[in-house]
Amino acid sequence: MADKHTNLIVSAAPHVNAPQDTASIMRDVCIALIPAVSVAVYVFGLQALILTLVCCAACVFMEWATRRIMGRPDTTSDWSAMVTGLILALNLPVSMPYWMAVVGCFVAIVVAKQFFGGLGQNFANPAIVGRIALFIGFATQMSTWAVTPRMSSAIVNVAGADAISGPTPLGLLAKGSAVPTNLEMFLGNINGSMGEISAAALIIGGVYLVIRKVISPVIPLSFIGSVAVMSLVFGLDPIFQVCAGGVMLGAIFMATDYVTSPITNAGKVIFGIGCGVLTMLIRMYGSYPEGVSFAILFMNILVPHIDSLTKHVAFGKEKGGKK
Amino acid sequence: MEKKSKLSIFTNGLIKENPILVLVLGTCPTLALSTAAMNGIYMGLALTFVLTCSNIFISALKRIIPDSVRIPCFITVIATFVTIVQLVIKAYMPELDGILGVYIPLIVVNCIILGRAEMFASKNTIVDSAIDGLGMGIGYMIALTFMGCVRELIGAGTVFGMAVTVNFLTPFSIATLPPGGFFVFGCIIALMNKLTKGKVREKQENKCMGCPGSSFCSKSQEGGCDQ
Structure with a gap:
């Protein structure tokens, strides 16, 4: 990240030089x-x-x-x-x-x-x-979701043979209809936003980012984990809830944005759990079937407060002490 | 306060001290009512009437009103005129009453009117106060109508109810919803700052630019206070 900072004067070697920018x-x-x-x-x-x-x-x-x-x-x-x-x-x-x-x-x-x-x-x-x-x-x-022949029969049958649009898995669940199988949900034979359909593809991308040390796995795991726990609390199928909608895309690629996520690990856990709990609350009680983006936006706004609550205590200083 | 020409008192409210865009007063009705251009005209007329009349009366009564109870006195005067406006609208324009709704009675506590009563009418002559009320009211109306035009055009594809883009573009309806109101409001204030840059600089040398009281504080004429 040192590429543009030519006006900074740095002294006292040695410096760690990382190729990452x-x-x-x-x-x-x-x-x-x-x-x-x-x-x-x-x-x-x-x-x-x-x-x-x-x-x-x-x-x-x-x-x-x-x-x-x-x-x-x-x-x-x-x-x-x-x-x-x-x-x-x-x-x-x-x-x-x-x-x-x-x-x-x-x-x-x-x-x-x-x-x-x-x-x-x-x-x-x-x-x-x-x-x-x-x-x-x-x-x-x-909220017009295209239907193609490559999708689960649960979606294609409800939409009708000639239909060009049909309900998403979360929409089917809200209406009480039969939903696609968990394997179809995981692989992505469903409709929805372009990038959110395949949990498998998103997890591959997430693993690559974690291996390359671009993101820390703390936020995605606490986000997805709290969605799973909340769905168990509500008596729903956790695998379906985690693979449905934007949870994977949001948890791996949007909630982990450096600028709008907390710095410390404790803060990241709070942020991830907040996102997951809000997502499930919106799905269960909100007027929209999906709540990932609203949950992330809401937690984004709370990040400065999370950061100030989870500040590291410097070595030798008392907890809560200012100086 | 030094003597100002009648024209400069009038134009003061239009641009330099526009109540919405520069003083940022009365934001609540601004955001709520600027969903359509026509609302801006109606609300602007109602506010201009109340502001001008209350400025005249408060200026006339300024020697009688005791300093310690001036705010209740101002509000009584303002409430009188607001009641007149409200009853006239209810009687002759019931549809308009439905649109402006609660925001007409709320003019009583509108910061613009109370602010002008406190800062201008209680210190200046009747004629000057009337001109100030008129200028501020028209400045409010122009700003509100302009904001209404922008929000109506983006959010509904019409301006003053006439179709502009609605027939060939789907309106981006977020502009007429509360979040769009804040976005458009912010953008117009930014534009206003950009356009009046010269005047802003002039005031900055006075060290009073950051102070909301700069326009009426007596120390701003002397080159700024200690703060």
Whole structure:
């Protein structure tokens, strides 16, 4: 992360020199998302790839244009706008009109990120803000879920043979209909947002990120774990609840954003459990069938408070003491 | 306070000390009512009427009102005019009453009116106070209507109820919802700061820019207080 800080004067060698910088981290996130994009293209067809490319291009262009207009140094080379575009695309249904997706990119990059000062200053994950703005602003388009022959028979049968859209597994569950099997849920033979369908592909990406030390497994494990525990409390199938909706995508790729997650491990556990509990509460009692993005946004806003509660006590100082 | 020309008192409220965009007063009705451009006109008219009349009366009564109970006295005067407006709207424009609803009675506690009574009308002549009320009221109306136009255009695809983009673009309805109100409000204030940069700089040298009382504090004329 020392690439742009040429105005810092550093003294007293030796220094640890790590090859990791913002761009390499963001590149790793992009690589980790390849399995999820591949599954989306396999299940939904080529349009999934086109929508993903449109989102990435729009985000990178808006990052470049906004920083140019505001007279700030160009940051497109740190790949963060690319990651935002990719994650936002994976949060959209495949049938989303392109211009609406571009509006979402505008909200994510310009409003949620650059208006607050760019990478590192954003109060919440830009992709989440973009997704929620689209979800509230274009409610119909954001909850039209395409059905293709590669999906579970539970979905295709309910939708009808010629239907182009049908209910998601969580929608089926809410109506009390038969749901896809857990194996179908895990592999991704279901509908939903492009990137959230396959738990398997997302876990592969997550394991890659953990091995490359890009993310710490604390947030994903506490997030997914608390969703599983909460579903047992409510008497639901934990495997179904964990694989359904955006839990995997949110826990592995969105809740782990450095800028908007707590620093200490204790803080990360609180953050992950908060996300998981809120997700399940929204699923059970909220008016929306899915609550991952709202849960993460809410916890994002609490991060400064979590950080100040879980500050490390410096060696030799008393707990709670200020000096 | 030094003598100002009548015109500068009037234009003061339009841009330099616009009650919504520069003083950031009366934000609650602003965010709630700016969902459509027409609401801005109606609410602006109601507020301008109350503000001008209450400014005149408070200015006329400024020597009679005891300093220690001035706030209750101001509110009594303001409430009188608000009641007039509310009853007139209820009697002649029942549909409008449905739109503006609770925000008409709430004008009683609107910071803009109480603020102008306290900071301007109780220190200036009747004519100056009337002009100040008119300028502030019209400034409020312009800001609210502009914000209403932006939110209506994005959120419903119309402006003043006339179709603009609604026929070929799906409206991005978040703009007419509360979160969109905050986004649009923030963006317009930022734009306003950008456009009035010269004036902001001028005040900054006065060290009073960051102080909400800079416009009426007597020390801002002397080059700033100690704080």
